[in-house]
Amino acid sequence: MIWVRIRQVFSILVFLLFALLFLLPERFIHSGLHGLVAFQFVPALIRTLSEPEALFAAGVVFVLLITLCFGRVYCSFLCPLGTLQDILSRLSARMGARRTYRYRPPRNILRYGLLAITAISASAGAMTLIAALDPFSLTGRLFKHLVHPPLAWVYNTATGLLKPFDIYRHPLDTAFVPLSVAVFTGLFLAGVAYLAARHGRLYCNTLCPVGAFLGLLGRLSLFRLRLNPSGCRECARCEDVCKAGCLDARSASIDESRCVRCFNCLQACSKNTIRFRPVRRPGAGPDWSPSRRALIASLAAALTTGTAAISFSLRQPLAAATTPKTLPVTPPGSTGFAAFTHLCTACSLCISVCPTKVLTPSFMDYGPAGFLQPKMNYEKSFCDFECTLCGRVCPTGAIGNLAPEDKKLTKIGEAKLLDDLCVVYVDHNNCGACGEVCPTGAIRFVEKETILYPEVDAKFCIGCGACELVCPTRPRSIVVDALAVHTRAEKNISPPTPKRPGGLPDEGFPF
């Protein structure tokens, strides 16, 4: 009874915190709320494997430990997508859709097969399946691409209505979402909603790689749900409420690998015949032997390392086959194309927090291996010189955390001036929009007959994209080319424009 209530309150709380994190990042980023992400399994695992950090390693260990102790409580307490599915199925039940669930046989080939393919492809450098299926990233995209834009629209409309009363507020910017990404995200949400409404947690037990992996551990869990056949009246109410479809009332068995620990069955049973208790391990079953278990464990370990080694060696050929011809610019701190695409799960937290909204989701801009990953979109905005927020929030380490002084010299791309398009070179009219906004003074002007011709001094350019954003010509006559591997720009300390002859008169007025 109490377990269900605790689960509901706790999971809704976690869900709301994630909603706040994705919807109002500016307010919550300084409160350290993004530390919550360390307890999301996929980002924490990737971070721990790529650049270990205590908090994230603790997150992984925590999730593994609670699963070994209590089974897949993660899926019902910590996973935002799990909570979202519960909310959706509750809503659909309210609206008169199907109310009861039935036992379904496990789809082991599907879920473990998908888990294996996801893990192998991810270690081979293709994050496609992770990006598509990881529940945390999926929820992040739902918040960012589907929930945030209408909320921002409502906010901006409301502030517009306050103008006649002399109350003015800065508008809320939303990141540009390409139609392909919006449609994909929308369809995926529809699919998840349908599965949740019709079949409860079927997603978690078929498609979700985290569910499949924790299911493997869940088989070993110390605490188990046990149905005591002696007191059972075979009313099957427990099976009716089992949204994971893992409780078979007829055989009085519960599939520990699929049970998401919602504890609905505990609540449903009027006779208290279902108990959540630790099960003594040694000698639990006649087919158990230490040597056999050790053999299985070592075989599994050998298999995993072998596969990992093989798939790591696949990185080069895979990258060669899937890397697009023109690379998108990757955010500062990501160190380059390969490092970024190999680690990003497309959770869109960086997009949420980006103050200028220069980070926008892409569909296939990184090629199929970098499905949905964000890119620096200089047609929409520019990278703020002083800002390092994306690196501070990135949970997987795909975008590294740069010190502000390092960020200002991190060269993520290089501006190229196309003087066959530039109005100054073509029309001999002053324009200079690019130079106005260049934060490093990399764009200099050479004066010929009072007309100022722009030139790019590449050694100072960091590729922030402000020049490309403001360039008035179409197509743009100054564009930032991505650097496959980020480098370091020189610091511009001297005022590059020569002082005008004559200088300032110091005494009196010059007229």
Next chain:
Amino acid sequence: MTTSKKYNRREVISKGLSLGFMAGSAWILGRPDYLIAQNRLPAPPDLVAVRNGEPDAMFQKAIELMGGMSQFVKKGQTVVVKPNIGFPRVPEIAATTNPILVKAIVKACRDAGAARVYVFDTVVLTASRNAKNCYTLSGIESAARSAGAIVVPVDDFSYREVTIPGAKTLKTADVHSLVLDSDVLINVPVLKHHSSAHLTIAMKNLMGIVKNRMIYHLSGLDQCIADFCLFRKPDLNVVDAYRVLRSRGPSGPTDPKIADTSLKKTLLMSRDIVAVDAAAAKIFGADPLDIGYIRIAHQQKTGNMNLNELKIATFTM
């Protein structure tokens, strides 16, 4: 015995009439300070230049020489004060108008009886976060608010399209509706180096009340800057040359330590936007003839760039 001067009838009538005439004319003109100001200058000058003071003190002196704020702002009017807040820079970089000056102007407007004083600028990179940074880092938001101004963040829906009569290139523009709907426009640019327009002063500062500044860049910056003044000339231009950014304008570097500024402690004021730009160019050490938009605006009869034809009041504090 009493010695009392006796007035005859004629004297009484003539003195009475002249006194009455003086008092009456002062009453009708409604500005007794005009008569006082006449003691120093016979008529308001075309251009006022003050140097060697703090921004607010120089403004007080200049507006006094111009005949007082009541010349420009009447009781109950709405005023737009348009500083340069184009970049997220601290005042020490001098890429933005000095906040102390903005505060003094807002206060003078309020003291003159302005019903509402609006302060805003269309920042160059319009992302909302960047606009916030510009407003806060420049110190203008807090300074203007403390003097009773309404600081207005700009969004896409703040503008209305207008046609510009006689314009050569910029025939239409989307102008901020507060400028269109307010009674008084006070233009408060900062004098600084500009990478593509040589200098930015008063005329260039008006790009910040227009939505699509890229039209200017695309179709000829100098001509468009001059064209806009055919639509609307500010009622008063106050040029902040207290601290002058000498190079890497208009933004300046982000680090104040390497900003190439010089302390000129100068303030210019005029109704004539061309004259004030020409004078400011000279303060910078440039020839106004080299600045395209000053030349064009003079030719288009927006104002007079020939300073020797103007009545200039100077004051050193």
